[in-house]
Amino acid sequence: MGITKSEFFTDKQNxxxxxxxxxxxxARIAIIEHLLKVDTCICGELVDELPLAQPTISQHLKELKNAGIIKGNITGNAICYCIDEKAIDKIQNYFSSISTRLNNKKNKCC
Amino acid sequence: MGITKSEFFTDKQNxxxxxxxxxxxxARIAIIEHLLKVDTCICGELVDELPLAQPTISQHLKELKNAGIIKGNITGNAICYCIDEKAIDKIQNYFSSISTRLNNKKNKCC
DNA sequence: TTTCTTTATCGTAATATTGCAATATACAAT
DNA sequence: ATTGTATATTGCAATATTACGATAAAGAAA
Structure with a gap:
């Protein structure tokens, strides 16, 4: 099928x-790491940095943006993309809580 | 295409x-959360817990296993799947380092 | 041995993702 | 107004993912 049955899972899980x-x-990990490396980031830089064509990079940026991981400011005819800290915090908290819950488990079976 | 150009990125990025x-x-998030809730986990439980057919769940378990996130022990004719802490640590450390690097940035452009 | 239970695999259909060339858009510079 | 620069969108081909019915495999129970 290829379709995900999101409706059967909780909002948080989704x-x-x-x-x-x-x-x-x-490529999206590389984009994030590049955004961390520089203080201001424009898509044009990424085209030189990544081994992908400009439309492909634009598409990856779009997905990061849709997921709320980056946000973009239009400045003239360039675009300044930045990491949205809220998304990083959210994911970090999630894995941190998993880690804590794992450590609290008594009967480790494996 | 659908194929990912992994060969152009670093091992760590991949x-x-x-x-x-x-x-x-x-579904895989739900599996992880169920594994956290119970101390011993078998696939059969998941079939009752998740709104997916058994082959689909088996497939998701396989992917989690391939990624090193869970590991399975055969016990009789059941299988005990557990979370591999190393994977959680790895991902947690990664996002934690991103968070730190974000906070150290001076020129926030957005 | 036969049957039951549990999990994996195969085959297949539907949909999603990845990647890029071509093109569009939009602002800047001349 | 024209040209150049930066980014997005469209359209398409190739591959991947998701889901499940049917079936296999393998130990447990009878």
Whole structure:
């Protein structure tokens, strides 16, 4: 099928899945890491940095934006994309809570 | 195309992308959360818990296993799947480092 | 041995994702 | 107004993912 049965899962589960899915491509990881490296980021830089064509990069930026991981400001005819800290906090808190819950488990079976 | 150009990215980028991608489906998030809730987990429980058919769940378990997020022990004719803490640590450390690097940025443009 | 239970695999259909060339858009510069 | 620069969108081909029915495999129970 290819379609995901989102309607059967909780909002939180869908929301975390959407966030992690958006991170689930090396190009998008590379974009995030480039955004961390520079203080101001424009798409044009990424075209030189990544081994992908400009439309492909634009598409990856769109997905990161849809997932709320980055946000973009139009400045003249360039665009300044930045990481949205809220998304990072959310995902970090989630994995941090998993880690805590794991450590609290008594009967580790494996 | 549908194929990912992994060969052009670093091992670490690919590795993080693989981990996050495996988390990027609500059913797999639900599986992880169920594994956290109970101390011992078998696939049969999941079939009752999740709104998906058994082959589909088996497939999701396989992907989590391939990504190193869970590991399975055969016990009789059942299988005990558990979360692999190393994977959680890895992903948690990654997002934690992103968070730190974000906070250290001076020129926030957005 | 036969049957039941549990999990995996195969095959297949439907949909999603990835990637890019071509093109559009929109502002800047001349 | 024309040209150049930066980014987005469209359209398409190739591949991946999701889901499930049917079936296989393998140990447990009878």
């Amino acid at each position: 929301s975390i899945a959407q966030l992690t899915k958006a991170f689930g491509h090396p | 590795s993080i992308a693989q981990l996050t991608k495996a988390f990027g489906h609500p």
